[in-house]
Amino acid sequence: MPLTLYTATGCAKCNVVRRFLDDHDLSFTEYNVRDADNTGFREFYASHRLSILRGKDGIYFPILFNGRKVYQDLLPILGFLQSGDRPLRFFLPSEQPKGWVGGIHTSAGDPTGVADLMAVLAHVRKSGFKVELFTDGSQPEVLQTIAEKKLGDRVIMEICGPPGLYRAITGKPLSAADLSLSIELAASFGDYRFRTVLLPFVRGDRGATGFLTTAEVAEIAELIKTVTGGNHHPFVVSSGYTGAVTGDHNQSTRTISLQELFAYRTAARRYLVKTEIEQRSGNLLQEEA
Amino acid sequence: MGFPTVYPTGTTIYDTSASWSGYTVFQAKDVGATIIDMNGNVVRQIRRLHGFPNRLLPDGSMIGSTGRRNNRYGYQDEKAVVQIDWSGKVNWRFDQYEYIEDPGEEPQWMARQHHDYQREGNPVGYYVPGMDPKVAGGNTLILCHKNLHNPKITDKRLLDDTIIEVDWEGNIIWEWVCSDHFTSLGFDETMKNTLYRNPNLHAEVGDGVADWIHLNSMSVLGPNNWFDEGDERFHPDNIIWSSRQTNIIAVVEKTSGNIVWQVGPDYHKSVAMRKMGWIIGPHHAHMIPRGLPGAGNILVFDNGGWAGYGTPNPGSINGFNNAQRDCSRVLEINPVTCEVVWKYTPVEAGFVNLADNYKFYSGYISSAQRLPNGNTLITEGADGRIFEITPAYELVWEYMSPFFALGANTNYLYRAYRYPYEWIPQLSKPMEQPVARIDPKSFRVPGGQEKEPENVMVFEAGDTFSSETQLCIVTDDEIE
Numbered sequence: 001m002p003l004t005l006y007t008a009t010g011c012a013k014c015n016v017v018r019r020f021l022d023d024h025d026l027s028f029t030e031y032n033v034r035d036a037d038n039t040g041f042r043e044f045y046a047s048h049r050l051s052i053l054r055g056k057d058g059i060y061f062p063i064l065f066n067g068r069k070v071y072q073d074l075l076p077i078l079g080f081l082q083s084g085d086r087p088l089r090f091f092l093p094s095e096q097p098k099g100w101v102g103g104i105h106t107s108a109g110d111p112t113g114v115a116d117l118m119a120v121l122a123h124v125r126k127s128g129f130k131v132e133l134f135t136d137g138s139q140p141e142v143l144q145t146i147a148e149k150k151l152g153d154r155v156i157m158e159i160c161g162p163p164g165l166y167r168a169i170t171g172k173p174l175s176a177a178d179l180s181l182s183i184e185l186a187a188s189f190g191d192y193r194f195r196t197v198l199l200p201f202v203r204g205d206r207g208a209t210g211f212l213t214t215a216e217v218a219e220i221a222e223l224i225k226t227v228t229g230g231n232h233h234p235f236v237v238s239s240g241y242t243g244a245v246t247g248d249h250n251q252s253t254r255t256i257s258l259q260e261l262f263a264y265r266t267a268a269r270r271y272l273v274k275t276e277i278e279q280r281s282g283n284l285l286q287e288e289a
Numbered sequence: 290m291g292f293p294t295v296y297p298t299g300t301t302i303y304d305t306s307a308s309w310s311g312y313t314v315f316q317a318k319d320v321g322a323t324i325i326d327m328n329g330n331v332v333r334q335i336r337r338l339h340g341f342p343n344r345l346l347p348d349g350s351m352i353g354s355t356g357r358r359n360n361r362y363g364y365q366d367e368k369a370v371v372q373i374d375w376s377g378k379v380n381w382r383f384d385q386y387e388y389i390e391d392p393g394e395e396p397q398w399m400a401r402q403h404h405d406y407q408r409e410g411n412p413v414g415y416y417v418p419g420m421d422p423k424v425a426g427g428n429t430l431i432l433c434h435k436n437l438h439n440p441k442i443t444d445k446r447l448l449d450d451t452i453i454e455v456d457w458e459g460n461i462i463w464e465w466v467c468s469d470h471f472t473s474l475g476f477d478e479t480m481k482n483t484l485y486r487n488p489n490l491h492a493e494v495g496d497g498v499a500d501w502i503h504l505n506s507m508s509v510l511g512p513n514n515w516f517d518e519g520d521e522r523f524h525p526d527n528i529i530w531s532s533r534q535t536n537i538i539a540v541v542e543k544t545s546g547n548i549v550w551q552v553g554p555d556y557h558k559s560v561a562m563r564k565m566g567w568i569i570g571p572h573h574a575h576m577i578p579r580g581l582p583g584a585g586n587i588l589v590f591d592n593g594g595w596a597g598y599g600t601p602n603p604g605s606i607n608g609f610n611n612a613q614r615d616c617s618r619v620l621e622i623n624p625v626t627c628e629v630v631w632k633y634t635p636v637e638a639g640f641v642n643l644a645d646n647y648k649f650y651s652g653y654i655s656s657a658q659r660l661p662n663g664n665t666l667i668t669e670g671a672d673g674r675i676f677e678i679t680p681a682y683e684l685v686w687e688y689m690s691p692f693f694a695l696g697a698n699t700n701y702l703y704r705a706y707r708y709p710y711e712w713i714p715q716l717s718k719p720m721e722q723p724v725a726r727i728d729p730k731s732f733r734v735p736g737g738q739e740k741e742p743e744n745v746m747v748f749e750a751g752d753t754f755s756s757e758t759q760l761c762i763v764t765d766d767e768i769e
Binding site: 258259262263265266269273274 | 385388398459460461462463464
């Protein structure tokens with residue numbers, strides 16, 4: 001399977017991929033987009049334009065092409081190189097500050113691919129990058145493995161609601177035990193943050209669309225406090241998010257206003273004194289950058 | 290400046306017929322909330338009730354604060370705002386704005402209140418006929434601090450100003466964060482550069498905090514003719530504030546948070562502002578409420594002193610505090626035309642123009658309250674002086690605070706308010722004893738010169754003295 005790697009000068013992530021290929025004795029052809037003669041990249045781009053993502057600063061590098069499929073950005077490339085054609089599904093698009101990789105959704109991937117995920121994270125961290133993880137509380141065993149192997153640097157945990165409302169909000173149930181374990185694990189990282197995004201959802205019991213109530217957000221805060229035994233954890237109640245993390249949240253008809261958010265903050269601060277609020281728009285994962 | 294080291298304190302002048310008599314309320318330095326009658330007698334003192342400022346309510350209750358955060362970690366942060374009744378019972382308390390854990394201090398919730406607050410029912414916190422503040426309910430607007438970073442302003446940590454609205458149960462229901470509106474405040478590039486480099490940094494507080502704008506008053510506009518006539522900038526719910534450090538006075542639209550009216554920071558920007566002259570380090574800017582003479586105009590204590598960011602000049606080598614003036618003014622401004630419709634400056638105070646301007650001067654704190662009879666109660670705070678003048682500038686009441694700071698030679702006084710006797714039903718109306726002005730030309734302390742000089746001769750070749758003076762200076766009048 002011929003591998004072609006497209007890189008840019010000064011691209012640290014490109015160096016990490018190149019090193020991975022060398023470490024695993026995988027042969028590849030490299031084209032640097034900055035070369036005077038970049039015909040190779042231009043031809044590739046012309047024929048695969050629809051498969052290549054562009055960000056606000058241009059095309060993301062590195063890009064790897066195996067003759068059949070385009071892989072772009074560090075983690076998806078390493079995931080493919082590590083696991084072959086079996087998709088890990090842990091990685092979502094994410095913009096991160098220099099020196100960080102993110103978009104690693106421990107709740108979304110295939111839990112049978114954890115060993116491959118660990119190999120990827122180990123290589124990334126060995127290369128000097130810091131790793132940001134994202135979880136909604138499900139599949140705590142993935143987060144636990146990462147914690148045990150010390151392969152994560154920061155955790156963003158989105159607590160979608162009290163355990164009993166997870167199915168209604170995300171489309172899949174989550175046990176109280178799993179949610180509590182994830183909270184405990186997230187708080188064990190040196191750098192972490194809990195967040196609840198207020199999105200409209202259909203309540204199973206009433207069939208009406210609504211948001212989490214202030215009492216339910218307070219219940220989340222109380223759960224964090226109870227599980228961890230502390231009341232200082234960073235907890236953000238957020239509105240304005242219109243993208244999907246898990247499930248389809250695009251049914252939003254409106255967002256919670258700033259004025260409404262104050263009541264949520266007051267309610268949550270009864271249990272977590274550092275609770276803050278934020279109004280956001282756009283995709284949550286991308287905004288983590 | 291020739292300020293005497295010995296001078297009388299208490300009431301020094303009281304014209305009973307021309308004054309708007311009542312109780313005067315202020316925070317006595319290092320003592321507590323203090324209420325005096327017109328003769329300066331302390332009729333009530335609530336020691337250890339702090340107040341930034343103190344306010345009286347119509348049933349004799351008092352609003353103040355419980356104390357100040359350790360100044361190693363906070364700057365002018367009051368811990369909790371409280372309302373206590375005549376018996377001392379706390380009927381309302383707010384502190385849940387930020388949970389503070391300062392080293393060596395008990396972790397606690399704090400309001401981080403400073404300089405001002407307003408209880409629903411009354412827009413400005415002083416007596417307005419028919420606009421009593423609510424006593425047993427209602428929302429309260431509170432001016433607070435919040436630490437945050439905003440790289441558009443500076444790379445240093447900001448001690449930002451926020452305005453919050455709190456309901457009777459203590460829930461925050463509205464918040465306005467000043468730094469969010471930095472780009473709307475009219476700073477030019479020179480001002481921004483100076484501000485970025487030196488944002489009024491208090492390096493000694495915590496890890497250093499930048500008191501970049503220093504809001505020092507906040508009140509509601511209340512009903513007014515401008516709005517009634519269609520000018521939506523002056524919606525009764527909108528909020529006016531003054532900024533000591535940037536020389537700005539601004540109105541915030543309550544619904545959007547946008548700045549909809551302002552003067553400063555550059556007073557050269559329009560003809561009207563140039564005519565008004567630079568307002569420097571202003572305090573207590575507020576719209577005179579409906580029901581009082583001058584209703585609808587902006588009343589402000591224009592301190593002078595030192596403030597602003599801008600171009601370096603001989604008085605400011607780096608552009609920080611580049612606006613300076615060593616006298617104060619009280620201005621009443623038409624907010625639509627920016628015309629000064631009434632003023633009290635050293636000239637109106639009767640001092641020798643320019644040469645003696647410093648004799649009406651408080652470079653920090655201070656305030657002005659419009660009274661129902663048209664008089665104005667002025668707090669010239671730096672030297673603990675409260676006085677009342679008529680519209681024609683006659684001084685009809687004067688009081689010098691006898692309350693000096695612990696360990697410092699100052700009796701400064703932040704802000705005083707005059708309230709009607711009826712607001713303290715627990716007390717009988719006090720006696721009103723006129724206090725005639727003492728002529729300093731003949732006033733002597735015991736042991737001073739007690740008789741007219743006897744050893745006098747006349748130098749016959751000399752001219753008699755005229756009333757004209759030449760004081761080595763050129764006044765504004767002469768230039769014009």
